[in-house]
Amino acid sequence: MGENIIGRAESALAGGKEGTGEASVLPLLILGARTFAVKVADLVADIPHLRLAGFVENLERERCGQTLEGVPVYWVEEMARLAGSHWAVCALSTTHRSRFIEQVAAYGPRFTTAVHPSARVSARTSVGEGTIICVGAILASHTRVGRHVIINSGAIIGHHTEIGDYATIQPGANIAGACRVGEATYIGIGAVVIDHITIGAHSVVGAGAVVTTDVPDHVLVVGVQARVV
Numbered sequence: 231m232g233e234n235i236i237g238r239a240e241s242a243l244a245g246g247k248e249g250t251g252e253a254s255v256l257p258l259l260i261l262g263a264r265t266f267a268v269k270v271a272d273l274v275a276d277i278p279h280l281r282l283a284g285f286v287e288n289l290e291r292e293r294c295g296q297t298l299e300g301v302p303v304y305w306v307e308e309m310a311r312l313a314g315s316h317w318a319v320c321a322l323s324t325t326h327r328s329r330f331i332e333q334v335a336a337y338g339p340r341f342t343t344a345v346h347p348s349a350r351v352s353a354r355t356s357v358g359e360g361t362i363i364c365v366g367a368i369l370a371s372h373t374r375v376g377r378h379v380i381i382n383s384g385a386i387i388g389h390h391t392e393i394g395d396y397a398t399i400q401p402g403a404n405i406a407g408a409c410r411v412g413e414a415t416y417i418g419i420g421a422v423v424i425d426h427i428t429i430g431a432h433s434v435v436g437a438g439a440v441v442t443t444d445v446p447d448h449v450l451v452v453g454v455q456a457r458v459v
């Protein structure tokens with residue numbers, strides 16, 4: 231994890247349209263077609279270098295052939311012809327979104343980041359490909375955010391912290407400095423994680439929990455102070 235895809239997307243932009251000198255706008259497909267995907271479409275509308283080109287569905291084929299937010303909903307197999315010309319992010323807030331990403335990745339699209347202009351991401355922090363950073367989030371310096379992470383509205387991530395691939399940090403969660411959050415772990419809305427805490431992979435921290443001690447893999451913790459339930 232940790233490749234700074236923001237830098238890679240900006241390099242692509244600097245290239246512009248071949249021979250024209252114009253800045254590029256990246257056509258973007260959002261994986262998912264439920265309410266969080268629509269929220270991400272709203273976020274993308276505020277990002278000048280991204281243009282929403284469609285949603286991608288992999289569960290209910292009957293949802294395809296219609297439009298959503300004014301753009302097509304494509305069946306996942308259509309990625310075979312779309313992958314070469316589009317960029318993608320996955321907007322499923324489920325902890326299982328890696329399955330959809332791996333299914334789509336087999337077609338070879340490029341994943342980009344979607345970082346809302348109101349978010350503040352330190353220039354000394356890296357953000358992996360496919361990661362979505364919503365309105366008002368703050369990422370302090372020397373932090374590494376993995377691939378396909380969702381940092382939801384108003385979440386705060388402290389300095390020297392590591393957020394694993396496929397993690398989900400829900401609105402207003404506050405993760406202090408020098409923490410580690412494992413792969414595919416879900417931090418619920420408004421949770422607080424004090425500094426120097428390690429939270430394992432595939433765990434869930436309930437809404438409003440206050441985490442004061444390390445959390446192992448594959449557990450659910452809730453409460454103040456957070457306990458395994």
Ligand SMILES: CC(C)(COP(=O)(O)OP(=O)(O)OC[C@H]1O[C@@H](n2cnc3c(N)ncnc32)[C@H](O)[C@@H]1OP(=O)(O)O)[C@@H](O)C(=O)NCCC(=O)NCCS
Binds near residue numbers: 382400437
């Ligand atoms: C912790 C959580 C994952 C548990 O979900 P669940 O397994 O479906 O649990 P249930 O809703 O069946 O609740 C089970 C019990 O835990 C309690 N509980 C649920 N969430 C809790 C929380 N965050 N803190 C403390 N207790 C909680 C319930 O009141 C219930 O108690 P009871 O058995 O005494 O009635 C979920 O409640 C949660 O906090 N999700 C985060 C949601 C979020 O961040 N949403 C953001 C959307 S943008």
